[in-house]
Amino acid sequence: MNKLYIFLKYFFIVVWTVFVVAPFLWALTTSFKDFQSVNGGVTYIPWFDFEPNLEGWKVLIKSPAKGGVDIIEPYFNSMFVTCTASLISIILGTLSAYALSRYTFKAGFVKNNDITFFFISQRIMPPIVLSIPFFLFLSSINLLDSLTGLIVVYIVLLMPIAVWIMVDFFNKVPREIDETALIDGCNPYQAFLKVVLPNSIPGLIVAGMFCIIFGWIDFFFAFILTFTEVQLLPVKIVALNSSVTPWWSLSASALVSVAPLIIVAFVVERYLSKGNLSGAIK
Amino acid sequence: MDLIANNLSYKPEDQYHLNEVSFNFKEGNLYTILGRTLSGKTTLLKTIAGLLTPDSGEIEFDGKNFLKVPVWERNVAMVYQQFINYPHLNVFENIAFPLKQRKIDQGVINEKVMDALKSVGLLGYEKRKIQELSGGQQQRVSLARSLVKNAKILLLDEPLVNLDYKLREQLREEFKNLFSKGLADETILIYSTTDPKETMELNGEVIVLDEGKVLQVGPAKEIFENPNSLKVAEISNDPPMNIIEAKISDNNIQFEGINLEAPKHLSKLTEDGLKIGLRSSDIELGENGNEFEVELAEISGSETLLHLKRGDTKIIVSIEEVLNFKIHDKVKINFKIDRAYAFYADGKLASSPFGGLNGQN
Numbered sequence: 001m002n003k004l005y006i007f008l009k010y011f012f013i014v015v016w017t018v019f020v021v022a023p024f025l026w027a028l029t030t031s032f033k034d035f036q037s038v039n040g041g042v043t044y045i046p047w048f049d050f051e052p053n054l055e056g057w058k059v060l061i062k063s064p065a066k067g068g069v070d071i072i073e074p075y076f077n078s079m080f081v082t083c084t085a086s087l088i089s090i091i092l093g094t095l096s097a098y099a100l101s102r103y104t105f106k107a108g109f110v111k112n113n114d115i116t117f118f119f120i121s122q123r124i125m126p127p128i129v130l131s132i133p134f135f136l137f138l139s140s141i142n143l144l145d146s147l148t149g150l151i152v153v154y155i156v157l158l159m160p161i162a163v164w165i166m167v168d169f170f171n172k173v174p175r176e177i178d179e180t181a182l183i184d185g186c187n188p189y190q191a192f193l194k195v196v197l198p199n200s201i202p203g204l205i206v207a208g209m210f211c212i213i214f215g216w217i218d219f220f221f222a223f224i225l226t227f228t229e230v231q232l233l234p235v236k237i238v239a240l241n242s243s244v245t246p247w248w249s250l251s252a253s254a255l256v257s258v259a260p261l262i263i264v265a266f267v268v269e270r271y272l273s274k275g276n277l278s279g280a281i282k
Numbered sequence: 283m284d285l286i287a288n289n290l291s292y293k294p295e296d297q298y299h300l301n302e303v304s305f306n307f308k309e310g311n312l313y314t315i316l317g318r319t320l321s322g323k324t325t326l327l328k329t330i331a332g333l334l335t336p337d338s339g340e341i342e343f344d345g346k347n348f349l350k351v352p353v354w355e356r357n358v359a360m361v362y363q364q365f366i367n368y369p370h371l372n373v374f375e376n377i378a379f380p381l382k383q384r385k386i387d388q389g390v391i392n393e394k395v396m397d398a399l400k401s402v403g404l405l406g407y408e409k410r411k412i413q414e415l416s417g418g419q420q421q422r423v424s425l426a427r428s429l430v431k432n433a434k435i436l437l438l439d440e441p442l443v444n445l446d447y448k449l450r451e452q453l454r455e456e457f458k459n460l461f462s463k464g465l466a467d468e469t470i471l472i473y474s475t476t477d478p479k480e481t482m483e484l485n486g487e488v489i490v491l492d493e494g495k496v497l498q499v500g501p502a503k504e505i506f507e508n509p510n511s512l513k514v515a516e517i518s519n520d521p522p523m524n525i526i527e528a529k530i531s532d533n534n535i536q537f538e539g540i541n542l543e544a545p546k547h548l549s550k551l552t553e554d555g556l557k558i559g560l561r562s563s564d565i566e567l568g569e570n571g572n573e574f575e576v577e578l579a580e581i582s583g584s585e586t587l588l589h590l591k592r593g594d595t596k597i598i599v600s601i602e603e604v605l606n607f608k609i610h611d612k613v614k615i616n617f618k619i620d621r622a623y624a625f626y627a628d629g630k631l632a633s634s635p636f637g638g639l640n641g642q643n
Contacts, residue, residue: 176366179333182353183360184427185383198370 024255031056031251038247056248060256069249071236071256078222078233079260081147082215085154089211090204092155093162098192100163101170102178116167119160127220130156138225145229153221158211165210169203170196202271209268213261233257283309283344285330285435285470290339292325292494299325300336301494307470309434312461312486314502315474318517322494323474324363327437330472331358343435356435359428363440365420367412373399373423374408380431398426401460418449429460438473442480447583454480478520482506490514507636512629515559521587523623524565524597526558535619538593540572545620547633555627562587562600564618571614579607588613 029044032052043049062068096119099105100112122130134153135144143149173196181191197204222232231239237257240250285307292300299322307313315323328334330341332353341348348356359380367376377398381391399405402422412420421441428436441457442450461471461484475481481488481502488505490497497517498510509515509523516522528537533549535542535558548558574590574597581587581604588599588607599615607613624632 174364174366176362176364177368179328179331179353180360180362180366180368182333183331183356183358184380184431185354187352187354190383195368195370199368 027251027254031248031255033248035246056246056252059245059249060252069240069245069253071233071253074231074233074236075256077147077230078216081150081154081232082212085151085158085215086208086211088151089155089158089162090208093159093207094166094197094200094204096159097163097166098170098196100167102175116163119163122156122160131221131224134221135224144225145227147230149225150222150230150232153225154215154218157218157221158215161210161214162207165207166200166203169200169207173199205268205271209264212264216261283434283468283470284342285348286342287330288340288342290326290329290336290341292322292329292334292336298322298494300329300339303339303491303494303496305489305496305499307472309468309470312471312473312484314481314484314486314488315472315491316476316478316481316488316505316517317474317491318476321491323476323491324439325494326491327360327439327472327474330435331360331437332356357431357433358435358437359431359433360437361421361424361428361439361441363443365417365424365444367420367423367427369412371412372408373404373410373412373415376412376423377426377430380427394430395426398430401429402426403456418445418453421445421453432469434469436469436471438471440475441473443476454483458484478506478518481518488518490517492517508631508634509623510631512557512559512625515623515625515631519561521562521598521600523559523561525625526560526595526597528556528558530556530624535622538595540592542617542619545622545635547635547637548622548624551624551632553626553632556632557625557627559623559625560597560617560619560621562598564621565597565599565615566618567599567601568614568616571616573612573614576607576609576611576613578609579605590615 025044029046029050030038032046032054033043033050034053034055037043037050040050046052059068060071064070100116105112105115134156138144138149138153141149143152177199178191178196181195182188186194217234218232219234219238222235223238226232226235234257237253240253245253285305287303287305290300290303291298301322303322303326305313315326317323325334329336330348332348332351335349343351343356368379371379374395377395378391381394386394395408396405399408402425404419404422404426407415407419412423415423421444425438425441428438438457442453445453471486473484473486475484485502487499488502489499490505492513498505498514505514505518509518512525516525526537528535530536530544530548530551533544535544535548537558572592574592576588577591577596578589579586580589584602584604586601586603586605586607588601590597590599590613621635623634626632
């Protein structure tokens with residue numbers, strides 16, 4: 001029974017790993033191939049199956065005039081928009097979450113839980129419902145097709161995530177810790193900054209990670225709210241056409257675009273496995 | 283500098299947490315708030331600390347309206363029943379926190395923290411993380427943090443309740459030493475507990491609290507000897523005092539077919555519906571006693587608690603040794619009836635063996 005369980009466990013882990021890793025492996029090998037290797041049947045092992053070269057990767061930094069894919073500017077645009085929006089969302093979201101966790105709000109039948117749900121409901125709604133209001137809103141304040149406009153919209157999308165995660169986190173931090181800080185001479189702001197926040201770093205990291213991921217991978221709003229002036233990475237990647245851009249350049253671009261997420265995931269995983277996340281507060 | 287409260291009430295939902303609580307605490311004294319769980323002890327302490335604002339009533343400290351002073355300016359210290367420390371700071375930083383908050387010179391802080399560490403017996407632990415300490419040590423850090431401030435009001439909210447038996451005994455002893463060293467004469471020390479034994483050992487002024495109401499105030503000895511009502515007798519004894527419905531006539535106390543000669547302090551009572559109260563330690567096993575049936579025997583520490591039954595009367599007897607009984611065993615017991623209390627039907631004390639009320643004659 002036990003052996004069967006172990007066998008099944010590892011069996012599914014292996015199957016799932018293959019399922020997840022195979023596309024990456026395919027993209028990785030393809031990015032080092034040339035025309036002949038790509039069209040020459042199924043080959044995966046460099047030097048043995050095919051002769052690797054760096055053509056696909058060189059295209060990334062070449063100017064468009066020389067046949068480059070021109071993803072450097074969209075890359076930095078995406079990075080700027082995602083990081084700025086995530087940072088603002090985390091700051092505002094943490095403050096709101098703390099208030100929602102510690103103070104009682106009441107306006108008619110609206111109470112704390114309803115406010116929290118309002119935040120989350122922004123994520124439950126299908127994006128298409130939000131797209132037209134956002135479009136009209138941004139055009140009315142002249143921020144269509146601009147980085148600032150995208151940041152504003154992304155804050156609306158990312159802040160609910162931050163609020164959601166941080167409310168849950170703060171609810172698990174004993175109230176008595178804040179109270180002790182007050183008794184020890186902190187005013188409520190100092191209690192938050194000196195005691196609650198330093199003990200919430202694991203929550204902040206998780207919330208930040210989710211904000212970065214959801215900001216980075218958003219295609220829909222980046223697609224709808226920009227035209228010519230500004231382009232974000234997901235839109236650019238989709239715009240790369242395989243009839244113009246060769247497979248190896250496409251693969252390299254795709255890998256480069258998911259690289260930040262993989263790095264984020266590894267960093268957080270390190271942090272998680274050290275036990276810092278769960279052990280901070282008993 | 284006295285701490286005076288007038289008619290404090292706090293009723294967040296449909297139940298009183300505090301109900302017209304008044305007191306007058308004088309500096310340099312130890313006050314014990316004795317009450318069962320949910321009796322309003324923590325609410326009262328939090329109200330004194332300023333973490334809760336009462337719905338009505340006043341608190342005055344040093345002649346000033348205390349309710350207008352925010353928590354962080356009240357100069358109180360509090361130790362919680364859960365071991366509350368700052369998890370992101372080490373032991374030293376935890377204890378230094380309230381001093382740093384006052385922007386005291388670093389040299390003075392070092393000296394004071396070391397003194398506090400010494401007084402709670404944690405020297406050498408200053409670099410440790412809080413999570414690396416045992417529960418008892420965490421509570422000591424908490425205590426050290428509250429001592430280092432020289433607060434005028436020190437609140438201890440059931441500080442020993444979450445510790446294991448041995449640590450509790452040990453820490454209680456240390457508390458007593460700390461308190462008797464005179465903690466600085468101007469401190470008001472308020473200690474809440476559910477444990478009657480702890481109350482008696484601390485030997486301070488006791489406030490018995492139940493359902494947010496003050497039932498009795500007095501020195502520990504007085505509460506123990508002359509509880510003013512059935513409820514206080516229950517709360518201030520562990521196991522609770524045995525209450526027996528009995529009839530007194532012709533100098534005899536009668537219940538369940540048992541006839542006992544009434545002691546002097548009970549002999550003049552004639553009212554109907556009297557209840558006789560007898561501590562579990564005032565009943566003993568004896569050859570010529572009255573027969574009861576064992577319902578349950580539990581061994582706690584070096585004591586055996588016997589739950590006995592005869593007819594409708596149920597009593598608990600504590601015996602100072604470990605004995606084994608089987609359920610439905612018959613045992614014979616004697617009542618030390620001269621140590622019995624009597625309560626009227628409405629729960630008020632009628633007579634006590636220590637001279638309360640009617641007992642004087």
